[in-house]
Amino acid sequence: MTIRARIAPVADTVLPGFAFVAMLAALACVFLYVPNERMQGAVQRIFYFHVNAAWSAFFGFGLAALASALFLWRTDATYDRLARAAVEVGMLFCTMVLCTGPIWARPIWGTWWTWDPRLTMTVILWTIYAVYLVLRAMGEDDPQIARYAAVLAIVGVLDVPLIMVSVRLWRGIHPSVISAPAGQGGIQDARMIVALVVTLVAFTSLFLWLVWRRFEALRLEDELRALEDDVDALGGRAAVGGATP
Amino acid sequence: MWSILRKDLLLELRTREAIAALIVLVVLILLTFTFALDPEGARAAAPAVLWVTLIFAGLLAVQRTFLVERESGAWYGLLLGPVDRGAIFVAKLVANLVVLAIADVVLTSLLVLVLGTGMPTAPLELAFVNALGLIGFSALATLFAAISVRLRARELLLPLLVLPLLVPVVICAVEASRIVLAGGGASAAAAWLRVLATFDVIVTVAGWMLFEQLVLE
Amino acid sequence: MTVVDADTIAKSFGRVRVLRDLTLRVDGGDTVALFGPNGAGKSTLLRICATLYAPTAGTLALFGSRQPSAETRRRIGLLGHQSFLYPDLSARENLVFYGRLYGLPRPEHAADTWLERVGLAANATRSVRVFSRGMEQRLALARTLLHDPELLLLDEPWSALDAAGADLLSEILAGLRADGRTIVVATHDFERGRAVAERAVILHRGRVVWEASPSDATASVEAAYRQVTGAVAA
Numbered sequence: 001m002t003i004r005a006r007i008a009p010v011a012d013t014v015l016p017g018f019a020f021v022a023m024l025a026a027l028a029c030v031f032l033y034v035p036n037e038r039m040q041g042a043v044q045r046i047f048y049f050h051v052n053a054a055w056s057a058f059f060g061f062g063l064a065a066l067a068s069a070l071f072l073w074r075t076d077a078t079y080d081r082l083a084r085a086a087v088e089v090g091m092l093f094c095t096m097v098l099c100t101g102p103i104w105a106r107p108i109w110g111t112w113w114t115w116d117p118r119l120t121m122t123v124i125l126w127t128i129y130a131v132y133l134v135l136r137a138m139g140e141d142d143p144q145i146a147r148y149a150a151v152l153a154i155v156g157v158l159d160v161p162l163i164m165v166s167v168r169l170w171r172g173i174h175p176s177v178i179s180a181p182a183g184q185g186g187i188q189d190a191r192m193i194v195a196l197v198v199t200l201v202a203f204t205s206l207f208l209w210l211v212w213r214r215f216e217a218l219r220l221e222d223e224l225r226a227l228e229d230d231v232d233a234l235g236g237r238a239a240v241g242g243a244t245p
Numbered sequence: 246m247w248s249i250l251r252k253d254l255l256l257e258l259r260t261r262e263a264i265a266a267l268i269v270l271v272v273l274i275l276l277t278f279t280f281a282l283d284p285e286g287a288r289a290a291a292p293a294v295l296w297v298t299l300i301f302a303g304l305l306a307v308q309r310t311f312l313v314e315r316e317s318g319a320w321y322g323l324l325l326g327p328v329d330r331g332a333i334f335v336a337k338l339v340a341n342l343v344v345l346a347i348a349d350v351v352l353t354s355l356l357v358l359v360l361g362t363g364m365p366t367a368p369l370e371l372a373f374v375n376a377l378g379l380i381g382f383s384a385l386a387t388l389f390a391a392i393s394v395r396l397r398a399r400e401l402l403l404p405l406l407v408l409p410l411l412v413p414v415v416i417c418a419v420e421a422s423r424i425v426l427a428g429g430g431a432s433a434a435a436a437w438l439r440v441l442a443t444f445d446v447i448v449t450v451a452g453w454m455l456f457e458q459l460v461l462e
Numbered sequence: 463m464t465v466v467d468a469d470t471i472a473k474s475f476g477r478v479r480v481l482r483d484l485t486l487r488v489d490g491g492d493t494v495a496l497f498g499p500n501g502a503g504k505s506t507l508l509r510i511c512a513t514l515y516a517p518t519a520g521t522l523a524l525f526g527s528r529q530p531s532a533e534t535r536r537r538i539g540l541l542g543h544q545s546f547l548y549p550d551l552s553a554r555e556n557l558v559f560y561g562r563l564y565g566l567p568r569p570e571h572a573a574d575t576w577l578e579r580v581g582l583a584a585n586a587t588r589s590v591r592v593f594s595r596g597m598e599q600r601l602a603l604a605r606t607l608l609h610d611p612e613l614l615l616l617d618e619p620w621s622a623l624d625a626a627g628a629d630l631l632s633e634i635l636a637g638l639r640a641d642g643r644t645i646v647v648a649t650h651d652f653e654r655g656r657a658v659a660e661r662a663v664i665l666h667r668g669r670v671v672w673e674a675s676p677s678d679a680t681a682s683v684e685a686a687y688r689q690v691t692g693a694v695a696a
Contacts (some may be wrong), residue, residue: 072458127409134405138396141476143518144462148392151455152406155388158447159410166413166440170420229479318544321514322605325546326563327536461516 004078011212019205026202029195037192046104048195052203053096054122059207060090061125064132065157068150077222080146083153084136085214089207091129097122117167124163128156141225263313264344267306271352274298279359291356292422296415299349300382304403306348307341307386311394324460334387334456338449342383349375370425374434377441378418381448385410388452391459417441463490463526465613465644466511471520473506473668480506481668484520488646490612493639495655496648497683498665499691504648505543507665508615511646512540524613536564539611541619545602549591553582553601556590557608564609576604580630595622603631607638614638616647620654632658652687656680664690 030048037044064086071079101119102112113119132152139145278294279287287294314320323333353375385407393403418441421434466488473481481503488494496504509515510522513530524530525537547556554573561569577583580600590598599622606614614635620628635658639645649655656662662674662683671690674683 072455124409124412131405131409135402138398138402139476143474144395147458147461151388151392151458154455155385155410155448155451158451159413159444162413162440162444162447163410166416166437169436169440170416225477229474229477232479314548317549318542318546319548321540321542321544322546322560323563324514325512325535325538325540326560327532327565328563329532462514 007212011209015205015209015212019202019209022198022202022205026195026199029198034191034195035189041107043104043107046100048199050097050100050104051196052199053093053100055200056203056207057090057094057097057122057125059204060086060093060211061129061153061157061160063211064090065153068153071150072147072154077143077146078219080150081215081218081222082211083150084146085211085218087129087132087136087153088214089210091126091133092210093203093207094122094126094129098126115171117164117171120167120171121160121164124167125160128152132156263306263309264347267302267344267348268351270302270305271298271348272355274302275352275355275359292419292426295349295352295356295422296378296419298352299345299379300408300411300415301404302348303341303345303382304386304390304407305400306344307383307390308394308399308403310337310341310344310387311390315394330457330460331453333460334391334452335449337391338383338387338452341387342379345379345383346376349379367425367428367430370430370434371422374418374421374425374438374441377438377445378414381414381441381445382411384445384448384452385414388448388456388459391456413440413444417444464488464523465490465492465525466646467521467523467526468507468511469521469523471507471510471517471522473503473510473515474518479668481510481517483669484665486663486670488644490644491642492661493645493659494647494661494663495659496646496663496665497650497652497655497687498648501667502665503668504665505617508540508617508646508648509542511613512538512615514540536609537612539606539609539614541602541606541614541616543617545590545598546605547590547598547601550589552587552589553577553593554586556601557604560605560608566609572608576608579634580604581627596624596627599623600627600630603634607634612643614643614645614647616645616649618649619647620649620651628654652680652684656683666690 026048030045034045034048036042064083067079067083067086070076071083101122105114106112132149135145135149135152139148275294275298278298282290282294311320314323324330353371386403389406390403393399393406396402417437421437421441424430424434424437464487466486468484468486471481471484472479480501484503484507486494486507496507498504506515510517511524513524513535521528524534527534548559551559554570554577557573557576558569561572566572574583574586577586580603582597582600582604585593585597590601593601599619603619606616619631623631632654635645635647639658645659647655647658662678663670664672664683664687672686674686
């Protein structure tokens with residue numbers, strides 16, 4: 001809690017400002033500064049959003065698993081809120097990855113989708129996140145469900161490397177429709193590297209700020225609930241003399 | 246822990262309804278596949294048919310072993326006992342494994358008969374692959390069945406929880422089975438089996454450690 | 463030594479607050495009767511003491527330890543609303559299972575002894591599914607006492623028993639009390655509750671609202687109960 005209190009002033013003011021500026025810089029980089037990629041043309045610019053969204057999504061999942069483990073160990077609801085916020089925001093970015101990917105793939109590969117290992121991984125990751133959120137939605141106020149979700153997050157993160165390995169092995173024996181997508185390998189132009197770094201900073205700060213806001217929202221919801229319960233315990237709103245909301 | 250296992254198995258054998266229902270279900274799903282696939286396709290897809298059937302039928306079966314206990318609160322009787330909660334998990338895992346193994350044997354025999362896949366060229370290797378896969382499946386399913394059994398939409402929720410995480414088992418078990426059936430031998434399938442074994446170890450250990458958390462109310 | 467030390471325990475199930483700010487201390491050899499209207503939290507409290515539930519807030523120490531281990535559970539026996547029995551096993555099989563679970567050296571012998579004691583020897587091999595409620599309760603009692611627990615938690619034990627069964631239970635409890643066992647029994651039966659227990663505690667809306675001194679007669683407990691629960695309308 002005290003950690004939270006110490007972060008709050010920075011997180012509430014500096015972080016959003018920084019994220020905003022960084023995003024503007026990133027947009028400027030991607031659309032103005034960086035040159036057109038030789039072979040792919042303008043559509044390649046999606047790459048900067050796509051890759052960073054993916055990093056943010058993975059980061060979110062890892063953060064959620066860590067927070068979940070801490071929650072089970074310390075039974076402090078703060079960690080549970082952090083885990084939940086991380087999953088929700090991570091899910092947002094994961095969806096972004098799955099949307100930007102096909103948009104890029106269509107003109108470049110000629111198809112919306114392929115069972116490339118990374119794409120497959122991302123879809124499975126997305127479904128694990130989605131089930132986590134379904135579970136949370138089912139148990140709004142039930143602390144036990146929070147524990148169940150935490151177990152899911154932990155087992156999920158342990159399973160992810162195994163999923164990756166098995167999918168890679170699997171793709172190895174089935175012929176790929178398309179050769180490996182042109183990724184970071186072979187970035188010649190220094191300007192592209194600059195753009196990548198700028199967008200990374202922008203996305204990470206955006207991610208952190210979104211998680212923070214969601215965390216705060218959850219915390220306030222819990223506080224409100226606790227207060228409502230206290231009022232009820234004292235004999236109802238009428239007894240306390242307050243107006244009904 | 247052994248006493249729990251013994252009790253579970255005794256119960257299953259006593260009632261027989263669970264195993265009977267599971268076997269009937271497995272047969273029906275298999276039949277559906279035979280109608281859905283043409284004979285040539287079915288033969289090639291034999292390992293896939295085996296695992297898909299086992300998984301969907303198995304999920305329901307595993308849930309039952311927890312439901313049975315909730316009937317007159319016997320589950321709480323177990324929890325009251327001076328037993329490490331992780332041991333309860335392992336006992337349930339093994340009990341489920343036995344039931345699944347029986348269904349697996351029936352299913353494999355039927356596949357050989359119905360789809361005409363011919364006697365498997367390497368029955369021992371196939372059994373080994375199946376065993377590894379079933380252990381992982383049982384571990385994951387047992388762990389999450391403990392969750393889903395307490396929730397409303399439990400029949401729907403258990404597959405949701407288990408299937409995405411089960412991907413390594415599905416991929417590796419089916420591919421390894423394919424290799425073994427084609428006469429490749431266990432060493433050829435080593436890569437797949439290594440992943441399966443790792444999965445088994447990780448999920449079993451994680452389940453054993455985390456079960457305590459699932460059981461508190 | 464303090465067997466149960468519950469300090470400002472709170473327990474909620476979702477939005478529903480069942481226990482709030484509950485403090486209760488039970489020392490070794492104490493016998494406590496818990497009274498209270500439905501919904502007061504008696505069953506929940508007993509289950510928390512049996513380590514089946516974890517409190518939402520507050521601390522609970524059992525036999526001096528905040529972290530109940532498997533060994534702690536060995537010393538506790540709970541007779542709840544549900545029988546915790548397996549309907550598809552016979553009475554004897556149920557007891558033998560629990561005997562094994564608790565690591566008794568001769569589970570079959572213990573099972574037979576207890577079946578005799580609770581008057582179910584004739585029904586030993588019948589499946590529990592066909593038992594009447596009273597028979598089930600007797601078997602549940604046997605299950606609870608099988609491993610000779612130091613701390614006994616009983617949740618409305620007389621409610622399902624016929625007169626003979628109820629007398630048997632009271633007799634058994636009196637014997638255990640003489641042996642120095644710690645007993646906490648939740649009940650609506652003032653007579654029997656007071657006969658078994660030295661202390662009487664009234665729970666209301668998740669709190670301890672009244673406690674009797676040993677000299678208080680049953681009648682005064684009843685009166686206090688009516689006063690406390692009548693004054694605070696649900």
